[in-house]
Amino acid sequence: MSPFDAVAGALQAKTKLTRTQARGTLRLACRDLGVPTDAASRADMQLLLSRGLVPALQARRVAFPDDLLHALGVALAGAHEGGASALYGMFDDLD
Secondary structure (H helix, E strand, O other), X not given: OOHHHHXXXXXXXXXXXXXXXXXXXXXXXXXXXXXXXXXXXXXXXXXXXXXXXXXXXXXXXXXXXXXXXXXXXXXXXOOOOEHHHHHHHHHHOOO
């Protein structure tokens, strides 16, 4: 599971957002921070969690529990690396 997918799934599980709403909210927050969603690494998603997600949720008046960031961090820790390093790693496996 990619870092983006892991965070989106956890966001959906911890809020009343639908799958589409959770993914869309993350995409908009990523865009605002300049984080690529198609190849987001764990570091990119950690930046989103620390700087952009809470303001994005508050702007959309989404209620979320106090432990949301912790739950998203746990989900992110279990994700594959993602990002450009994952793409380059794919070529290493060919050797």
